[in-house]
Amino acid sequence: MNWFYLVLCFIxxxxxxxxxxxxxxxxxxxxTIEVSCLAYTVGAIILFIMACFFGKGNMLEALNFPKWKLFVGIFGALFIYIIILSVPKIGIASAIIAGIVGQMFLSMIIDHYGxxxxxxxxxxxxxxLGLALMFLSTYLFYTK
Incomplete structure (x- = not known):
């Protein structure tokens, strides 16, 4: 197992x-929508600058990619919006753990079928069992 990437993801x-x-x-x-837009815009600007100076890929290859797959970025934008909307209602820990459990649920299916x-x-x-424990942790984080 490559611990470096686990630590990087933790960070x-x-x-x-x-x-x-x-x-x-x-x-x-x-x-809520305004700060979601601001966060995504700032992130996009930073990533654009990083791609210009440090990128080793070829952005033009995106033209050869199925066009529908280019729209999956909407999920990141929606996640930011949902988190901003949810944190004042359920707290940061509950919002983050619920988001992580959702990611793990679909990730297991994607991994299973490759x-x-x-x-x-x-x-x-x-x-x-790991996913079940994560669901349990979501419940424990959310209950008062």
Whole structure:
């Protein structure tokens, strides 16, 4: 197992929780959709600059990609909006863990079938148990 990438994802998760907190506060001041747009715009600008200076790929290859797949970015934008909308109602921990459980649920299915060119990792008892425990943790985080 490559621990470096697990730690990197853990750090990314810390960043998402920080972002959820700040965006929620800002959303109460300027509006939920407005802060979602702002967050995505700032992120897009930063990624554009990074691609210009550090990118090693070829953006023109996107023209050869099935056009419907280019619209999946909408899910990231919707996730930001949903988190901003939810955090003031259920708290950061509940919102983040519910989002992670949703990601894990679909990720297991994608892995199981090897969809979208991903490696095939069959669903097994330990993965089902792990997901069940995550559902339980969502319940425990949410109940007061």
């Amino acid at each position: 990314g998760g810390i960043g998402l929780s920080f972002q959820a907190s700040v965006n929620s506060e800002l959303g109460r001041k300027i509006g 969809l979208f060119g991903n490696i095939q990792t069959p669903i097994n008892v330990s993965r089902i």
